[in-house]
Amino acid sequence: MTDKPGAGESTDAKGIPRRSSIIKDGSRAGRERKKTVSFSSSLSERKISSAADCISAMMEGTEFRKVRSNSRVYQRYYLLESGLQALRWEPSKKESDKARIAVPSIREVRTGRNTETFRTSGVYDQISEDCAFSIIYGETYEALDLVANSAEVANVWVTGLRYLILYGKHAIDMMASSEDSLRLAWLAETFSSMVVSDGQGGGEVGISLRSAVGLIRSVNPGVRSEKVEHRFKELHRVKERMNGGRVTKEEFIEVFHDLCTRPEIYFLLVQFSSNKEYLDTKDLMRFLEVEQGMAQGTEDSSLELIQSHEPSEEGRHQGCLSLDGFTRYLTSLESHLFDPEHSQVCQDMSQPLSHYYINSSHNTYLIEDQFRGPADITGYIRALKMGCRCVEVDVWDGPDDEPVVYTGHTLTSPVKFNCVLDVIGRFAFEASEFPLILCVENHCSPRQQRVMLQHLRKILGERLYTEPLREGEGYLPSPNALRGKILLKGQKLEEGCGGAEGDVTDEDEGAEMCQRMNIKSLTPPTTPKRFQLLKELSDLVTLCKSVRFTDFQLSFSTQKPWELCSFNETLAVRCASERPGDFVNYNKRFLSRVYPSAMRIDSSNMNPQDLWKCGCQIVALNYQTPGLMMDLNIAWFRQNGNCGYVLRPAIMRQEVSYFSADTRDSVPGVSPQLLHVKVISGQNLPRPSGSGAKGDVVDPYVYVEIHGIPADCAERRTRTVMQNGDNPIFDESFEFQINLPELAMVRFVVLDDEFIGDEFIGQYTIPLECLQPGYRHIPLQSLMGEDLPYAMLFVHVALTNRRGGGKPYKRGLSMRKARRGRDYAALRDLGIKEVDEVFKMAGPQLKEATDLRENMQNSVAVFRELCGVSAVANLMQCVLALGSRVVGADGDPLMLFELREHYPSMEPQGPLPDVLRRVVSTYETMIQASRAVMELSGGVYDRILQIQTTAMKFHETLHSIAVKEGLNDRKVTRAVESFSWNITILKGQADLLKRAMTEVQENMKQVHYAALTSNLSKGVTGEATRPRRSLDTIQERATAPARGSP
Secondary structure, three states, X not given: OOOOOXXXXXXXXXXXXXXXXXXXXXXHHHOOOOOOEEOOOHHHHXXXXXXXXXXXXXXXXXXXXXXXXXXXXXXXXXXXXXXXXEEEEXXXXXXXXXXXXXXXXXXXXXXXXXXXXXXXXXOHHHOOXXXXXXXEEOOOOEEEEEEOOOHHHHHHHHHHHHHHHHHHHHHHHHHHHOOOHHHHHXXXXXXXXXXXXXXXXXXXXXXXXXXXXXXXXXXXXXXXXXXXHHXXXXXXXXXXXXXXXXXXXXXXXXXXXXXXXXXXXXXXXXXXXXOOOEEOHHHHHHHHHHOOOOOOOOHHHHHHHHHHHOOOHHHHHHOOEEHHHHHHHHHOHHHEOEOHHHHOOOOOOOOOHHHEEEEEEOOOOEOOOOOOOOEOOHHHHHHHHOOOOEEEEEEEOOHHHOOEEOOOOOOOOOEEHHHHHHHHHHHOOOOOOOOEEEEEEEOOOHHHHHHHHHHHHHHHHHHEOOOOOOOOOOOOOOOOOOOOOEEEEEOOOOOOOOOOEEEEEOOOHHHHHHHHHOOOOOOOOOOOOEEEEEHHHHOOOOOEXXXXXXXXXXXXXXXXXXXXXXXXXXXXXXXXHHOHHXXXXXXXXXXXXXXXXXXXXXXXXXXXXXXXXXXXXXXXEOOOOOOHHHHHHHHHHHHHOOOOEXXXXXXXXXXXXXXXXXXXXXXXXXXXXXXXXXXXXXXXXXXXXXXXXXXXXXXXXXXXXXXXXXXXXXXXXXXXXXXXXXXXXXXXXXXXXXXXXXXXXXXXXXXXXXXXXXXXXXXXXXXXXHXXXXXXXXXXXXXXXXXXXXXXXXXXXXXXXXXHOOHHHOOOOOHHHHHHOOOOOOOOOOOOHHHHHHHHOHHHHHHHHHHHHHHHHHHHHHHHHHHOOOOOOOHHHHHHHHHHHOEOOOOOEOEEEEOOOOOOEEEEOOOOOHHHHHHHHHHHHHHHHHHHHHHHHHHHHHHHHHHHHHHHOOOOOHHHHHHHOOOOHHHHHHHHHHHHHHHHHHHHHHHHHHHHHHHHHHHHHHHHHHHHHOOOEEOOOOHHHOOOOOHHHOOOHHHOOOOOOO
């Protein structure tokens, strides 16, 4: 993977380049991202936690870059006049009275690059989304488009201006009276309780330094004691006051404010609290629904959250969530990135075993390298407790007629076979109830095989699954059907063997490694070694008989469902590269196991994603070796309750479907998604383990990596924040296109920027399917996979469909242009006339389905742009954003939503300015496109499925029909592949159309709900002030599916 600039990155630490550099170097946007650093500015050095802090900074003035419609960029110095009634700037060619904007004329302050000037600007890609904002003012809705040097500066001005707009002339009085009384009262009460416990009756002389440090750490345990103590001593030194080292209430509050205030959370709080210093139940409910994606919210549930997280008794009594309570909520388990629904088994467990990825360990008994490392039962304990469902046992003849487990031909130490079975028997189902596969590599003599048999029967007993697959069954049983069972994977005698033992091929993975380590005079033998297998031991192997892989053609014609091939990593990677389609189809019916290359003597690991993308179920890893590969494996199997089984993507399970593992483009029948990630900040980042050169200083930066199919693999990095591991602010946004979401994982890696070799601080890896949207905290883990105490990243995450906005539409959309450049799903000719005639009937239906879906999605994107919100915003956020803009001079709304109709309509309440007329027109277009989806999709969906059903009648006889048509072998193979492609397209497009109908239903509910919330509903008196309802309770009369809909 290469390090390329993301869509939302700034080009350097100083913001966008000056106009001269843009003109001189038009190619700079395409260059690779280099390391950049950020030093604390004066704003970052003081914690912003109130509107007064913001307005004070605005009065001091700030340098911004002003973006004009001609793509020119000007440096200007902006400041708020002392009377708080006007904003002015310098230098300017305008007269001084014209180089200003009266605060009362400001209609809206819009965040991000969300005006027409920004979107059409030639420097769009060089502007950070998080540093840009626009001031909309005047009767004609003019826009002043500005770019700050940091996201924090932009947040200060956006917060301050919105406060001034809200309170107008009374802003000064409001600031004086709205000091955060909840927080101050709580801190004073907390301090007083410590005074009493510290043995001081009065409180005038304060508390001891040790008690003050402990009190702060009880609230913020992530902050280091040394830092708190140093801050108190520094404060005493500045005030030239010793007082025996005691701390007064004022000093305690000041240091608490300094060390426990997170400005990025304050800016988020005021965004939803109408610039109050707290969230009430309505504010919190709106935040949970709009940003966190919680559709089941009520005011009662919001009140429960407040009771759980608000530290002050007064706040809990009043139903208010202060900044500290909001911080507690956002750092709690409820607000972590990982969706708790995936902490339990949440997938269908009734499908055949071959339809699942299975958590697997290689040479489980080893706890170090492959050649000299010791064997130990702790390897099995660790793997089984981590949810591993496939462990390996290499059994050899041992002393005293006791078989032992170790890697043959190496110096690894042995462990007794019966001890291994004892551990497996105790821990087999501790982490998961689903079947455990025991890969037995048997190298014992018949004499010691009888001892093996006795141990297996005595220790594992009835848990061994010994029922053979019934004749005629084409698939293996399901994990549900095999719960609590242990399956033996190993050699098995051929049917009809009547003796007590028979001759079979030896499996010896250790011999491969031994040959690799010798002088290169030896090559792997072409004829596998044979050995005698005890029939009674053979009979214990039923569902996982080991067979040797020759080629795919032979396997498709002769392999049985209960037969399992083990692939060396080298062979598996070659198959994935040369025959990716065949490998995927092979794994639809058969289990395949892949084990590491013999060259991995150091117990390093292959990338499991390289094999998972081919559908390989059992990818065996060396659990004793931490690092990226184990991070991916552990994270991947967390998505289904860590039960050791994960259902593979549907496109890899369906009997007739087309998927190539090496695809570098979109996947047929799967709608790509855009993942938007904003890395906001880090907390309590520790010094890298073993690092001492810089003392406690950390210079962190963050990589965001996407792991999946080749088309999805990407990585982006933030700038480096110098000398700040406590609360570094990154504020950088990235965008990734995900073509196969079901197979994608996101990895966050935090590194310490070093002159020679950056050092690892922590990481967190998560499947895309497990992401919770909104503002989330990520608990960082060490190299060994252990949680780092209190170390976190704070991020914002959103998933949108590819047509839902983003870079392709930044310069505005017209439906005509969008349709002209539209890509329609293309079906392939098979060269078989009667089959091709059936597929040709689907052409018009697929075109209509694409037009219905994309007309709707494009119209939503245009409406979103005119509402001035980001590409990740939903329609609820769009309507809420309109709330302040549509208020007339008399305070009445200029337009309202009629909610009594099936589809909410937007009705002007008088003459509208041009910009609002465009909003109304675009909304009407969106409603028309949405109505078309609901009214026409049912019929199109049925016709597509009917064509698919008709085509599937040719499936069984396709090969013979192709031969009759005179196609040679190569063309027959291509015809079969094209048939699978076409079926995949038909099913995928039908599914996308069905999903579009669900999307319209959700959109209409959001518009309805947001109109009530923002008091923009017509003829629904008082409903907006009643106890607010969740989205799911809004009547769906308008969006009931049309007759015949799926």
